[in-house]
Amino acid sequence: MWAYFRRSCFALGLMVAIAPLGTAIAATDTGKWVSVKTDSENRTWYVDSGTIAGKGRYRFFWSYVVASAPFLEAGKMVYGTAYYLSVDCQEKQFRLRFVRLLDQNSQTVKEFNYGDGRPLGNITSGSGEEASFKYVCKKK
Numbered sequence: 001m002w003a004y005f006r007r008s009c010f011a012l013g014l015m016v017a018i019a020p021l022g023t024a025i026a027a028t029d030t031g032k033w034v035s036v037k038t039d040s041e042n043r044t045w046y047v048d049s050g051t052i053a054g055k056g057r058y059r060f061f062w063s064y065v066v067a068s069a070p071f072l073e074a075g076k077m078v079y080g081t082a083y084y085l086s087v088d089c090q091e092k093q094f095r096l097r098f099v100r101l102l103d104q105n106s107q108t109v110k111e112f113n114y115g116d117g118r119p120l121g122n123i124t125s126g127s128g129e130e131a132s133f134k135y136v137c138k139k140k
Contacts, residue, residue, distance in 0.1 A: 033064065037131035042068035045128035052139050057090045059136045060097075065128065073101050076109045089137035093120040094129060 032050035039045075048062040063083045070077040084098035096118050101109040123130045 034135065036135045037128045039128060043128065045132055047132050047135050049135075049139070052136055054086075058086060058088060059139070060084070060086045061132075061136050063132050070104070074110045076103055078102065078109050079104045080106075085132075087133050087136055088120070089133075091120075092123050092133065094123060094133065095120050 032048055033046045034049050035044055035046055037045045044066045046064045046066075048064070051060075051062040053060045061084075063085055065081045065083070067079055067081070070079045072078070078101045080102045082100040082102065083096060085094050085096055087094045095114075095116070097114055097116075099112040099114070101111065103109050121129075123133050
């Protein structure tokens with residue numbers, strides 16, 4: 001699984017996402033992927049600490065989740081999911097901005113560009129999202 005993750009990080013390093021206000025940003029291959037949680041279903045959450053942007057209340061960052069088992073989407077198997085998120089560290093809420101589903105070769109199966117269109121979500125206690133939130137909001 002570690003070899004798969006390292007290949008995935010390289011692939012993510014080449015991705016481009018849409019940031020707030022329509023600005024294109026690159027998720028660079030910073031080599032700073034940090035594991036923040038593995039849950040009881042063996043899904044592992046990572047945060048690219050090199051992409052954390054913003055200070056104070058709001059932060060933006062790339063996250064990656066390795067699926068415990070692949071699942072079918074658009075006729076292809078998905079092994080991992082990359083997310084671009086924003087979090088409100090004060091209100092403990094997040095907004096999903098961009099999602100990319102990846103196959104076993106880190107090729108895009110399907111992607112969703114939500115921008116500012118998604119509602120704010122509440123962070124569930126004990127979740128991978130909470131672990132990501134805590135990690136990102138500790139950064140100054």
